[in-house]
Every structure is written in C-alpha cells, then in structure tokens.
Amino acid sequence: MTLDEIEQQLANLANCGDPTFAQAAQYIGDATQAAKAGQLAPADLAELLRDTQRQLDIVQDMNQLAYKETLNTIINGLLTIAAAY
Amino acid sequence: MKKSIIALAFLLNGCTVWDAYFMTGYDNNEYKLITEIRVDASVYKAACPNKLMSEVNATQLAYKTELFEKYEEQIPRNDNGYAASKSLNEMAKGLVSRYKADTEVPTLFCNLKFANIEHSAEVIQHVVARRPR
Numbered sequence: 576m577t578l579d580e581i582e583q584q585l586a587n588l589a590n591c592g593d594p595t596f597a598q599a600a601q602y603i604g605d606a607t608q609a610a611k612a613g614q615l616a617p618a619d620l621a622e623l624l625r626d627t628q629r630q631l632d633i634v635q636d637m638n639q640l641a642y643k644e645t646l647n648t649i650i651n652g653l654l655t656i657a658a659a660y
Numbered sequence: 661m662k663k664s665i666i667a668l669a670f671l672l673n674g675c676t677v678w679d680a681y682f683m684t685g686y687d688n689n690e691y692k693l694i695t696e697i698r699v700d701a702s703v704y705k706a707a708c709p710n711k712l713m714s715e716v717n718a719t720q721l722a723y724k725t726e727l728f729e730k731y732e733e734q735i736p737r738n739d740n741g742y743a744a745s746k747s748l749n750e751m752a753k754g755l756v757s758r759y760k761a762d763t764e765v766p767t768l769f770c771n772l773k774f775a776n777i778e779h780s781a782e783v784i785q786h787v788v789a790r791r792p793r
Contacts, residue, residue, distance in 0.1 A: 606772065609768060614766060614768050615766060615768060615769055616763070616766075619758070619766065619769045622754050622758065622769075622773075623769070623772055623773070623776070625754070626751050626754070626772075626773070626776045629747040629748075629750055629751055629776075629780070630747075630751075630776060630779065630780050630783075632743065632744070632747050633744045633747050633748065633780045633783055633784065634783055636740040636741070636743045636744040636747075637740065637744055637783050637784060637786070637787040639740045640740040640741060640744075640787050641787050641790065642680075643676070643679055643680040643683055643740075644680075644683070644787070644790050644791060644792060646676070646677065646680035646681075647680045647681060647683055647792045648792065650677065650680060650681050651681075651792070
C-alpha cells in the first residue's frame with residue numbers, strides 16, 4: 576500500500592458518517608501531518624497511532640458494557656412486571 | 661408468568677444475559693477514580709510546556725491508571741471494564757516511558773497524549789455512571 580492510497584483511505588474514513596471512525600481518521604491525518612512537518616518524531620507518531628487503536632478498543636468495550644447495562648434494565652423491568660402477576 | 665419470562669430471557673443467549681443480569685452495580689469508588697483520571701489529564705494537559713512538571717504529572721497519572729486497572733481486575737463479570745482499564749493504563753504508561761527516554765518530549769506529543777487519556781476516560785466514565793443502581 577502506498578502513502579497516497581493510505582491518505583485516500585483516511586479521507587474516505589473521515590467522511591464515512593460514523594463519528595468515532597471519522598474522528599480517528601482526522602486525528603491520524605493531523606498527527607501524520609505534524610510528523611511530516613517535523614513537530615513529532617516517527618517513534619512519537621507510532622505511539623500516538625497505537626493510542627488510536629487503544630481508543631477504538633475502549634470504545635468497543637464500553638459499547639458492549641453499555642449494551643449489558645441496557646439488558647440488565649430490561650431484565651429487571653420484566654421481572655418486576657412478572658412479579659406483579 | 662415469572663418463570664416463563666426468566667426462562668425466555670436465559671434462552672436468548674445464556675452467557676450474555678447471565679452477565680447482564682448479574683453485572684456489578686454502580687460503584688462510587690470506580691466512578692470517582694475514572695473521574696479523577698479524566699480531570700487530572702485535562703489539567704495536566706495545560707502544564708505540558710513545563711517539561712519538569714509534566715514528567716511528574718505523567719507519573720502521577722500513570723499511578724492512578726494503574727490503580728484503576730487493578731481495581732477493575734477483580735470486579736466479577738467485568739471483562740469489558742478490565743480490558744478498557746488496561747488500554748487506558750497502557751496509554752498513560754506510554755507517556756511515562758517517553759519522558760524516561762534521552763530525547764526531549766515535544767509539547768505537542770505531551771498535549772496529544774493527555775488529550776487521548778482524557779477522551780478515553782470520558783468514554784469509560786459515561787458508561788460507569790450508568791451501571792445499574
């Protein structure tokens with residue numbers, strides 16, 4: 576994959592409509608530009624990119640936990656209704 | 661009726677429903693810790709131009725994220741919470757490691773690292789606040 580292809584994919588992701596992925600794409604694009612301008616060392620850019628992956632992992636884990644919380648509310652609601660019969 | 665609903669719920673997807681039903685409820689200490697991490701990261705971000713202070717700040721924040729990870733580790737049926745706390749701790753430890761390197765830490769890097777930690781702590785805080793009471 577060439578740098579041009581990566582930049583094109585970043586642009587596509589930035590316009591995908593999903594705010595989480597769009598923000599991640601924007602962040603990666605900005606950090607890469609800062610590295611190109613000499614404001615960040617390649618190792619620093621790599622660490623920031625690893626952070627992006629960690630952030631996506633956190634979002635995924637928290638989405639699952641939020642679904643479980645909703646399910647917990649539903650089950651307890653159903654049990655309360657059932658107890659009334 | 662009650663038995664039918666319980667049976668139906670557990671037949672849908674055993675493990676997920678089991679985890680959801682018996683999930684750990686709201687915990688003051690957990691919420692306080694993640695809120696402190698978020699606020700600290702936000703305040704420390706502003707101190708990034710001061711290299712000496714920032715190194716101390718990064719170490720203090722990494723101590724709290726380590727504490728949060730160890731706290732999450734032993735909460736029953738909390739795989740997602742533990743995984744998120746591990747990722748958050750790795751982010752904080754990455755900044756501490758960078759300050760231990762020989763080369764100077766750019767202010768931009770310091771700013772972005774604290775911003776990443778602050779944002780992720782906010783994501784976790786949002787969900788922790790909604791644990792069943």
